[in-house]
Amino acid sequence: MWYLAILLCATLVSGREVCYDQLGCFVSDEAPFYHADDRPVDYLPDTRDELGTSFKLRTRDLQGAYQELSTYDSDTITTSDFKPWKKTKVIIHGFVKGSDVDWMEDMTNELLIEGDYNVITIDWRPGVIRNEYDEAVGNVRVVGAEVALLLNMIQSIQAVGPTTFHVIAHSLGAHVAGIAGAIIPNIGRITGLDPAGPYFDESDPRVRLDASDALFVDVIHTDTDPLYKLGMGMYSSTGHVDFFPNSGREQPGCDMRIIGSIIAHGRIWGGVIDYIACNHIRAAYLFMDSINSGECPYLAFHCTREWEDYNEGLCFEDTPTAQMGWLADQYAPDEGVKELVYQQNTLDSAPYCGFQYRFEVEIDDGRKAEMFKGKMTISLVGDNGQSEEIPLSPDYRMYDPLTKYLHVGVSSLNVASPSRLYLEWEYDAAFYKPWKWEFVERPELFIHRIVVDSAENQESYLMCGSYDPIEPDVPRAFFRVNECN
Structure with a gap:
């Protein structure tokens, strides 16, 4: 990802329009998805076949196995183990240069320990592995439309409402969730796990995840440093509640030197990726840890964006609190209130709650x-x-x-x-x-x-x-x- 800062300096030119059955048309060189200064990305998205977005359903009854769902074949939904009386959790990964999305499997396991849910994991790695970041940004809209298509099919076939869906998405995947939420009104909840910053921070809300994309949007920010410091996450608040653990920047335990990271991982490339992505992926692990955190509540304090104020104890008295992660929806603000900032500190290794x-x-x-x-x-x-x-x-x-x-x-x-x-x-x-x-x-x-x-x-x-x-x-x-x- 260190090459990302160089790549994002170039303005891209290849704007056109493309249309896909069931998903609609996508124009790449017009606002709000193109802006000469803030968002000079006008790559056309890959085709649906090139993206190869796949959907896997897991439930407790499947006992570790999964079933493939397809937007091309409604029978895969009709005959699946999907239970309409259960709530549905949807997990989406973000930008990865490799095949490591093991955290999605781990999170699925944690969710099924916590409750009897329909858990759907969405894999769009072909849309990011063979592309650079800016090209993957262009694919977000198509994957978001594909996710919306699947959820609409589930609603129609299984007779469920959008409020039963909780989408949990990391990095670029958070903006995929935002696109899906803009298409489907009244999705119950979207949890953004360090939404990707480059080409999204301070951009038009139609381009990115924002509080209008679900009835409740909670966001965990863990890598908000600017891009020149290799920060990959959004600095801007973008949900109803936004959590900035450990300042939202340098996460404890991520200060390992690159050689130590390589040794810990066991492979050079994997160690380099772990070193660079440690802060960015931490949001996923914090949320996962919060699902079954026991007596530790992940308590956060409504505070200013200045972490120093929180760390010096200025937010402890007469300050509203909320629980970051799994139980954040219990602290949804009044209608019309959004972008409430919460601060807290965590530990440097799992379990992270302290x-x-x-x-x-x-x-x-x-x-x-x-x-x-x-x-x-x-x-x-x-x-x-x-x-x-x-x-x-x-x-x-x-x-x-x-x-x-x-x-x-x-x-x-x-x-x-x-x-x-x-x-x-x-x-x-x-x-x-x-x-x-x-x-x-x-x-x-x-x-x-x-x-x-x-x-x-x-x-x-x-x-x-x-x-x-x-x-x-x-x-x-x-x-x-x-x-x-």
Whole structure:
């Protein structure tokens, strides 16, 4: 995908019109699908045969097997195991340079564990594997029309309504879902998993997924960096609710160096793809993880687009919350309200859902303390055990005496009611003067009071320690009290 930035710099010229039976006509060089500045893509879409879009149905009764459905043969729908009294989940992949859409199979399994659904996976890899990204963009409309045709056939043959459909789609597939939703009014729900950004961000709503394409549209953004930084997702809000976990940019666990990615994958090309696509595909894994996440609620806070505001704890108080992923439809806003932004932090590996805490730390004793540069971690101990070390900031930062700091951290363990915590810190040696290096003088930190707010429990806990200085790399215990002395 690193070649994508180069490819998108060129303006493409080959505009014409093409018509396909049952799907309609597609003009490639007219608005809104062509714009000389923002969307210089006028490739004609591939033919239906070249696209080879396939549909596979799975249900619990099929016990791991699947049935092919076809828009060319209505009997495949009539004689299938499709149950009209069950809700239907539709899964669509996006831009892939290879054959790795294993996540669709994994998501199907998670859905069938959660409930007895009709699950239809849509495979249009021939429309992306043999094409560059800009050509695949041109195919989105035809695949969207093909998906709409299938869903309309199911409605007619099985006597079901569009509100029973929930389309879950990644990358370019999210815009395929948007096209289908524009054709079929009142689709129940579309979940966009990091909708593709290039040629779609800030474009006409008729071109892309937007809130008008279903009764409820929820979007998870995980790769919103600009294209020159290899970001593949949309920065713009585009649903009724838009979730931006971990800022919507750099996902934890995706900072592995490319050599490490190759080693982890086992193959050079696969490792390169994993390295580049890690942030982009994370949205699919977050949603998949949320389907059966147990007691972990994937709680997110309605907040500004500035992740720093969220990460510094400014969105914890008197702020509406919503659950990202599977249960997001329980937080559908009032009619006419859209593009509500929610922030949260997740863990760096599956299961990704974590329990979020806000820590209020006050650097005290201005007579002895100095401004310092360092980073802190906290480990909570409660009814359910002891958490891992929770970093309060991703990197070294400056701290001033007699100043309160708010940090949001995430733990894999819900410690329930914490009784104590352990704080540990390390300093940035490069910040200190040579005559204050460790072999001469170790800096000391003065903290005796920490307030812990649990996002999930909606409780606040006061922790106090001694007034003695805290040396670097030495854990200091703080105990829960009603009031610090």
